[in-house]
Amino acid sequence: MTAALNLAEARALLLSPLGPVARAGSNPTPPRVSFEFFPPRSDQAEDNLWQAIRRLAPLNPAFVSVTYGAGGSTRERTHRTVSRILAETHLKPAAHLTCVEASRDEVDEVIREYKASGVRHIVALRGDPPGTGGIGGVYQPRPDGYANATELARAISVVGGFDITVGVYPEKHPESPSLDHDIDVLKAKVDAGATRAISQFFFDIDAFLRFRDRVRAAGVTLPIIPGIRPVTNFAGLKRMSAACGASVPAWLAGHFDGLDDDPDTRRLIAASVAAETCARLQEEGFADFHFYTLNRADLVYAICRVLGVREVAA
Secondary structure, eight states, X not given: OOTTSOHHHXXXXXXXXXXXXXXXXXXXSOOEEEEEEOOOSSHHHHHHHHHHHHHHGGGOOSOEEEOOOGGGTTHHXXXXXXXXXXXXXSOOEEEXXXXXXXXXXXXXXXXXXXXXXXXXXXXXXXOOOTTTTOTTSXXXXXXXXXXXXXXXXXXXXXXXXXXXXXXXXXXXXXXXXXXXXXXXXXXXXXXHTOOEEEEEEOSOHXXXXXXXXXXXXXXXXXXXXXXXXXXXXXXXXXXXXXXXXXXXXXXXXXXHTTOTTOHHHHHHHHHHHHHHHHHHHHTTTOOEEEEEOTTOOHHHHHHHHHTTOOOOOO
């Protein structure tokens, strides 16, 4: 337990016959949630995205983020999606922005375009190495571009008027020499104007809590929001985890073993694992969760219901 729980509360939890998920359902203060979407590539994908947005919007998320491809490869689609969210919903969009394969002038133009369109929240990320390298590949900044997310956050701060979210890797960035180096980078991002951090997805809760404790011990106080990814495609998860440095515990692999041809059971397990992760973290003092939706609403909606998040009348 952390300082978020006093001794009486900790004792009550230990003596409770209920598990963390059941306790979450009776929590009088549900968590704040936010959702990540990616810009669609086709008319059908656009329909799927907006079905997900409309399903999740009544949960009154703190914000919804829209991803941005390396080198601005989804720039127009990202901007169009963000603009439509602003025009057609009550949601507060957070536009992703990266600096891979773009000049400083090009990035600055995007920042100004976002501001002119009414966006007031940017998720500032360096971005993945382009081409076949992908996540975990070798990154080479452009000589005329921003070198990293710290420089990008500073550029956004110079334009001004934005809430700036940055990313963190609780089990170490795959290109970093150490967690201590990652924490130094996070400090630099805060100095550059970052106001919150969202974590890469993870499944080792203890590793995430150790990371939180090391960040706080280093004097970094900005909010750290756990990034939650409900998993239905376990083979895809293993590939992604290997690239981004997120460990896959043996117990998780065991849950999905033999279910390659059973998508319905995989989905039930995915919801169960994600709900318990969030419920445990609530008891560790976390009050915000960011869901990587993959433009699908049903699992995320169910998990939010388990956590006590309810629809709010428009």
